Amino acid sequence: MPDATPILEADRLAKSFGTSTALDGLSFSLAEGESLGLLGVNGAGKTTAMNLLLGLTTPTSGSIRVFGLDLWKHRIEILRQVNFSSAYTALPSNLLVWQNLNVFAKLYGIPKPKQRIEELLELLDITHLRKSVTGTLSAGESTRVNLAKALLNKPRLLLLDEPTASLDPDIADRVRKLLRKLQHENNLSILYTSHNMRDIHEVCDRLIFLHGGKVLAEGTPDHIAEKFNRSSLEDLFIGVARGEVEAIVK
């Protein structure tokens, strides 16, 4: 029988900074092989949630379980099988691309690191950047190098914070297809944030719409817009940002 333990479970997760509440009672679970989108306007709490789920900051209250284990008690063991990529996190700029990937491969204890790095450079169509200085890459190029870093350890759980930001439409399409392929072929679980509705529709099986740190709605991409009587997710987004949607909720 397949193991039904969720890959990731957040239970009433909250985070405050001084008197300001960034996240207020986020609960969800992510199944093996599922892709879940965290959606919300600027300042909704998405990055705060990602940072908590990666164990980078501690929650004010609530708990996180990854692979059925408490994140804080089993952090090292868990993080070996997790990876992360953000359009806004830079890799050390003075290293060549392959050197950067090699450092991370060593940190993760990857067997045959050279072979794995070549495989990923090819997969992301960046073999030609192997000897480029990381700090000189274009935004789109460094996003793809970051994604290669995120796949090095063949993670079971991948957290992606706006992974297609700054990619041109062709490369963004390739990245979305690659993520879907990895999800289906390797049973990869993905937590995904994006402001690109095409990404959300193509990559996410399910969504959580955050607003002001709280869950506004949960469901499939099509279902959420309908629930609020909005013609599309983009339209729902605009409605939330302009304060029109709360009126519909009430």
Ligand SMILES: Nc1ncnc2c1ncn2[C@@H]1O[C@H](COP(=O)(O)OP(=O)(O)OP(=O)(O)O)[C@@H](O)[C@H]1O
């Ligand atoms: N370290 C911090 N100190 C104080 N406030 C913070 C800190 N980090 C986040 N916040 C606040 O928490 C709220 C949520 O921020 P967060 O970065 O999680 O939003 P987001 O949904 O990722 O936004 P964006 O779409 O703009 O990236 C914001 O009001 C932000 O100002």
